[in-house]
Amino acid sequence: xxxxxxxxxxxxxxxxxxxxxxxxxxxxxxxxxxxxxxxxxxxxxxxxxxxxxxxxxxxxxxxxxxxxxxxxxxxxxxxxxxxxxxxxxxxxxxxxxxxxxxxxxxxxxxxxxxxxxxxxxxxxxxxxxxxxxxxxxxxxxxxxxxxxxxxxxxxxxxxxxxxxxxxxxxxxxxxxxxxxxxxxxxxxxxxxxxxxxxxxxxxxxxxxxxxxxxxxxxxxxxxxxxxxxxxxxxxxxxxxxxxxxxxxxxxxxxxxxxxxxxxxxxxxxxxxxxxxxxxxxxxxxxxxxxxxxxxxxxxxxxxxxxxxxxxxxxxxxxxxxxxxxxxxxxxxxxxxxxxxxxxxxxxxxxxxxxxxxxx
Amino acid sequence: xxxxxxxxxxxxxxxxxxxxxxxxxxxxxxxxxxxxxxxxxxxxxxxxxxxxxxxxxxxxxxxxxxxxxxxxxxxxxxxxxxxxxxxxxxxxxxxxxxxxxxxxxxxxxxxxxxxxxxxxxxxxxxxxxxxxxxxxxxxxxxxxxxxxxxxxxxxxxxxxxxxxxxxxxxxxxxxxxxxxxxxxxxxxxxxxxxxxxxxxxxxxxxxxxxxxxxxxxxxxxxxxxxxxxxxxxxxxxxxxxxxxxxxxxxxxxxxxxxxxxxxxxxxxxxxxxxxxxxxxxxxxxxxxxxxxxxxxxxxxxxxxxxxxxxxxxxxxxxxxxxxxxxxxxxxxxxxxxxxxxxxxxxxxxxxxxxxxxxxxxxxxxxxx
Numbered sequence: 001x002x003x004x005x006x007x008x009x010x011x012x013x014x015x016x017x018x019x020x021x022x023x024x025x026x027x028x029x030x031x032x033x034x035x036x037x038x039x040x041x042x043x044x045x046x047x048x049x050x051x052x053x054x055x056x057x058x059x060x061x062x063x064x065x066x067x068x069x070x071x072x073x074x075x076x077x078x079x080x081x082x083x084x085x086x087x088x089x090x091x092x093x094x095x096x097x098x099x100x101x102x103x104x105x106x107x108x109x110x111x112x113x114x115x116x117x118x119x120x121x122x123x124x125x126x127x128x129x130x131x132x133x134x135x136x137x138x139x140x141x142x143x144x145x146x147x148x149x150x151x152x153x154x155x156x157x158x159x160x161x162x163x164x165x166x167x168x169x170x171x172x173x174x175x176x177x178x179x180x181x182x183x184x185x186x187x188x189x190x191x192x193x194x195x196x197x198x199x200x201x202x203x204x205x206x207x208x209x210x211x212x213x214x215x216x217x218x219x220x221x222x223x224x225x226x227x228x229x230x231x232x233x234x235x236x237x238x239x240x241x242x243x244x245x246x247x248x249x250x251x252x253x254x255x256x257x258x259x260x261x262x263x264x265x266x267x268x269x270x271x272x273x274x275x276x277x278x279x280x281x282x283x284x285x286x287x288x289x290x291x292x293x294x295x296x297x298x299x300x301x302x303x304x305x306x307x308x309x310x311x312x313x314x315x316x317x318x319x320x321x322x323x324x325x326x327x328x329x330x331x332x333x334x335x336x337x338x339x340x341x342x343x344x345x346x347x348x349x350x351x352x353x354x355x356x357x358x359x
Numbered sequence: 360x361x362x363x364x365x366x367x368x369x370x371x372x373x374x375x376x377x378x379x380x381x382x383x384x385x386x387x388x389x390x391x392x393x394x395x396x397x398x399x400x401x402x403x404x405x406x407x408x409x410x411x412x413x414x415x416x417x418x419x420x421x422x423x424x425x426x427x428x429x430x431x432x433x434x435x436x437x438x439x440x441x442x443x444x445x446x447x448x449x450x451x452x453x454x455x456x457x458x459x460x461x462x463x464x465x466x467x468x469x470x471x472x473x474x475x476x477x478x479x480x481x482x483x484x485x486x487x488x489x490x491x492x493x494x495x496x497x498x499x500x501x502x503x504x505x506x507x508x509x510x511x512x513x514x515x516x517x518x519x520x521x522x523x524x525x526x527x528x529x530x531x532x533x534x535x536x537x538x539x540x541x542x543x544x545x546x547x548x549x550x551x552x553x554x555x556x557x558x559x560x561x562x563x564x565x566x567x568x569x570x571x572x573x574x575x576x577x578x579x580x581x582x583x584x585x586x587x588x589x590x591x592x593x594x595x596x597x598x599x600x601x602x603x604x605x606x607x608x609x610x611x612x613x614x615x616x617x618x619x620x621x622x623x624x625x626x627x628x629x630x631x632x633x634x635x636x637x638x639x640x641x642x643x644x645x646x647x648x649x650x651x652x653x654x655x656x657x658x659x660x661x662x663x664x665x666x667x668x669x670x671x672x673x674x675x676x677x678x679x680x681x682x683x684x685x686x687x688x689x690x691x692x693x694x695x696x697x698x699x700x701x702x703x704x705x706x707x708x709x710x711x712x713x714x715x716x717x718x719x720x721x722x723x724x725x726x727x
Contacts, residue, residue: 058504120458167395170419174457197534213419270610278608
């Protein structure tokens with residue numbers, strides 16, 4: 001199969017369908033049964049989801065992952081129990097298969113301990129970018145083989161959750177540098193970590209300032225405004241964009257509140273309930289990542305970010321694919337390839353958003 | 360009968376009290392730590408004044424190019440007839456940039472400058488109105504979200520622990536559960552011991568104090584580093600009396616509740632009982648240490664570089680008698696004259712070079 005015709009069009013998940021008027025049906029045919037067929041196939045194959053968590057140590061990344069997937073993906077450690085921050089950034093991945101109501105999810109979580117912990121954090125984002133591009137490269141290599149596997153294992157990072165420390169002021173220089181670089185390569189969802197140290201008013205003010213910082217520095221986080229397909233998407237995603245970054249709290253201990261067993265953090269002045277919308281916005285994050293936008297995250301990774309990477313690599317090797325599947329790619333250059341600046345997703349952001357003061 | 364045995368110097372403490380009330384009291388407190396740890400709120404809570412009213416928090420784009428600055432704020436607080444002139448030294452920009460290497464050097468330089476100023480004043484002729492601008496105490500804020508001291512914390516503390524009294528404090532402590540607080544405190548204490556950082560040691564109470572006081576004192580010492588929460592807002596929790604605290608949807612943290620945080624301990628130890636001791640330790644130990652090392656390095660010019668005309672005279676080290684004070688004045692004059700001579704020499708050289716340059720240029724244009 002010609003690689004060029006695999007996906008409908010790069011940088012957009014809109015199917016190129018011509019506008020034809022719908023046909024009038026004279027009776028029940030049974031086309032809708034295709035949905036069931038898709039469901040059965042999907043359940044047999046299972047789903048894959050790769051998530052990366054980035055942030056300084058102690059912001060509750062591991063706890064958040066445990067809370068999101070309601071299982072002990074990572075073992076939580078208290079300070080002093082032998083785990084010291086590593087000297088350099090290391091990436092750790094762990095894979096679990098979780099099953100719910102017959103649906104199997106192969107979840108891979110990549111942690112980044114040591115990020116932003118040193119005195120000099122310059123270029124601490126390079127290993128992360130390198131890892132993400134490595135996964136794209138792996139997929140690309142599988143894709144250009146003559147005899148391809150039936151189902152290419154997908155290790156590409158579908159979503160990167162970035163933990164912003166709850167200073168209450170605004171984004172720090174490290175946050176801005178990191179987000180600027182990563183939003184071009186992967187879906188980034190920023191969250192306000194450990195939000196139980198901020199009151200509701202402080203959270204709102206902090207959120208507004210962060211949103212303004214993101215606009216000023218031209219950082220497009222997920223869900224990207226330029227990738228909304230139709231008016232329904234835009235309405236739904238606008239509501240989400242208004243609340244990003246979510247103020248989250250993670251907990252994996254259960255407590256009894258009003259007769260119910262809830263996940264929360266127990267302090268001397270009250271219990272912070274993780275699933276209580278009046279306490280924190282963890283439920284919004286979980287719904288976004290798992291219940292409503294999981295497939296969308298994967299689609300955008302495949303159709304937008306991966307395609308951008310592929311175009312870059314092919315341009316670099318100066319050989320466009322000709323004929324059935326034989327591509328001679330130059331060996332991978334060290335480090336991330338130079339992405340076209342600004343990337344296509346961001347270019348639309350330039351056009352749409354108003355021009356604030358220069359950054 | 361009592362009059363014969365009673366001499367009357369038991370009234371001395373009262374005389375001191377009256378004198379100090381008249382003179383007033385000045386204290387310089389430095390606050391350091393990353394931004395966003397609740398430093399300003401805590402200072403406002405400690406002294407119950409809004410010292411940071413006119414503060415403008417820099418925007419994110421401004422922070423990208425920010426370097427560390429030292430800001431001083433002075434305020435006079437009066438309570439019970441005693442005037443306290445409090446100077447707050449702030450270090451905005453600390454730990455904010457992507458690359459924080461050596462970002463503590465301006466702070467160290469500032470502390471040393473205050474010592475230098477005091478040394479100069481002390482060795483001067485007119486010593487009536489010496490202003491003591493030395494930093495008496497540094498409250499260092501540690502993030503509650505880390506796993507103990509971060510590399511930046513260790514580097515900063517190592518650089519200043521011999522120059523200023525350090526009181527480590529865990530900011531925004533309402534983010535932690537009780538077990539987490541204990542574990543974090545223990546980890547910080549272990550790290551301070553490992554890295555051999557000398558923080559301010561609260562002196563032991565007298566042996567003739569009662570058991571209760573001793574127990575309280577021991578408890579307070581156990582709770583270092585203090586886990587604090589600051590707030591200037593009064594929360595009225597319908598029914599209970601109004602308290603200063605932070606209202607969350609799941610409860611209210613009371614700042615002055617010893618079960619909630621160590622704010623009361625900090626306030627008691629810093630303001631109520633150990634203010635004078637901090638000043639004394641700064642003067643007797645830290646300043647003297649600085650002075651000794653400063654003068655020792657001056658007394659041995661060979662140890663540095665004999666070639667340049669350094670501050671002290673050409674005489675050898677053996678001739679420096681103790682104490683230095685009578686000689687210090689003449690040494691200062693010699694130093695100043697040396698400086699002036701050097702500056703004039705430099706200016707002469709520059710002028711000569713300029714004249715030569717203009718001469719050669721003139722010759723060139725002539726040739727053309």
